[in-house]
Amino acid sequence: MAKNDVKLLGAWPSPYALRARIALNIKSVKYEFLEETFAPKSELLLKSNPVYKKIPVLIHGDKPICESLVIVQYIDEAWTSGPSILPSDPCDRAIHRFWAVYLDETWFPTMRGLLAVQGEERKPLMDQLSEGIVLLEEAFGKCSKGKAFFGGDGIGYLDIAFGCFLGWLRVAEKITGLKLLDEAKTPRLVKWAESFCADAAVKGIMPETDKLLEFAKVLAAKMRGAPPKN
Amino acid sequence: MADEVVLLDFWPSMFGMRVRIALAEKGIEYEYKEEDLGNKSPLLLQMNPIHKKIPVLIHNGKPVCESLIIVQYIDEVWKDRSPLLPTDPYQRAHARFWADYVDKKVYEVSRKIWTSKGEEKEAGKKEFFEIFKTLEGELGDKPYFGAETFGFVDLSLIPFYSWFYAIETFGEFNMEAECPKIVAWAKRYLQKETVAKTLPDQKKVYEFVGQMRKRFGLE
Numbered sequence: 001m002a003k004n005d006v007k008l009l010g011a012w013p014s015p016y017a018l019r020a021r022i023a024l025n026i027k028s029v030k031y032e033f034l035e036e037t038f039a040p041k042s043e044l045l046l047k048s049n050p051v052y053k054k055i056p057v058l059i060h061g062d063k064p065i066c067e068s069l070v071i072v073q074y075i076d077e078a079w080t081s082g083p084s085i086l087p088s089d090p091c092d093r094a095i096h097r098f099w100a101v102y103l104d105e106t107w108f109p110t111m112r113g114l115l116a117v118q119g120e121e122r123k124p125l126m127d128q129l130s131e132g133i134v135l136l137e138e139a140f141g142k143c144s145k146g147k148a149f150f151g152g153d154g155i156g157y158l159d160i161a162f163g164c165f166l167g168w169l170r171v172a173e174k175i176t177g178l179k180l181l182d183e184a185k186t187p188r189l190v191k192w193a194e195s196f197c198a199d200a201a202v203k204g205i206m207p208e209t210d211k212l213l214e215f216a217k218v219l220a221a222k223m224r225g226a227p228p229k230n
Numbered sequence: 231m232a233d234e235v236v237l238l239d240f241w242p243s244m245f246g247m248r249v250r251i252a253l254a255e256k257g258i259e260y261e262y263k264e265e266d267l268g269n270k271s272p273l274l275l276q277m278n279p280i281h282k283k284i285p286v287l288i289h290n291g292k293p294v295c296e297s298l299i300i301v302q303y304i305d306e307v308w309k310d311r312s313p314l315l316p317t318d319p320y321q322r323a324h325a326r327f328w329a330d331y332v333d334k335k336v337y338e339v340s341r342k343i344w345t346s347k348g349e350e351k352e353a354g355k356k357e358f359f360e361i362f363k364t365l366e367g368e369l370g371d372k373p374y375f376g377a378e379t380f381g382f383v384d385l386s387l388i389p390f391y392s393w394f395y396a397i398e399t400f401g402e403f404n405m406e407a408e409c410p411k412i413v414a415w416a417k418r419y420l421q422k423e424t425v426a427k428t429l430p431d432q433k434k435v436y437e438f439v440g441q442m443r444k445r446f447g448l449e
Binding site: 051063065066067070071073074077090091093094097101102135 | 280289292294295296299300302303306307319320322323326327330331364
């Protein structure tokens, strides 16, 4: 398929855009990555996602697909040659989907909340995030069945859904000085994180932690209403 | 070996209704277990330890949680009949997007209306009308969200119909006047036996919501 048949409208710090990119890489789909300008939002974004006006948006031919998890499932179903992203067993699929929803509705919103508070207020949020990670460590044990990823031998749906947040997880650890992935408490996920970031589909597109940290500082200042610090 | 299917549910739950309709569409026999949400059963706490919420489908002892995940699970396991999602990947993505929109928007805004008063309630109503206008836009002139026949999006939204009378009464507006296309769609969909038999009576839901409002000190 010609490269300009697939476009991804995204933003480099966005874990949601990263999900789509990883999925496209797994399927070896050539695509054009369009960095969204924001302030103001581009015509293309407003036209292709009129409901939410958010990235990522996958544009396949002339068809827009929105919402990162919907996009990942679409990529899995539209490109059938190449490794499967969702497991084949319906029970395993339900488990992957359950944890992806948990990450999006419960876990990451808590992480985003970290940026809006400072100092001592961060500790309870980090505790909540830690508890979530412990649950995911347990889920990893069940899903991976002794293999390297939630998806088994290769990266799967839940690997993508969770792995996309690793950059931000590192930022949270740096900002607070507290560990979320810990050799003692979550040894399997520590190993998994290394394998995930080293995977060919992820390497090179995972944003660098230092760059994200700078971006986070600016974002945090905006969220607290203060002028951005240099 | 016969399939053992159990549904942990709560009769007025819009999320539970989705699963009941899906099971009815597929003609699946199951055991319905009514949960007392003020006194959750050990089975519920065991089967959904993370959220402790209904609905939970237990298929041969294994739990599946989150209503839209359950519906997709049902569609994938009992794939030989009455498909709930289209086969084309783009149409599937489209269906998932809109079912997710219903999930993100409709429950919260409906709840805002029947749990608040004054300015907050008016703000909730405004948001409610905007959301349903968006849904009417998506429905367009089609008989169903799924086009010629009902599908995933229709299934995700129709349970709210049983709550319309409660929402419009406590919200002090008229659903049919504000969202005529949606009401017409709902009545069309209700001609299906599986839906008509599954959805609880609107007046019963209204009484239930009235009791909840008393508990919240709104009556």
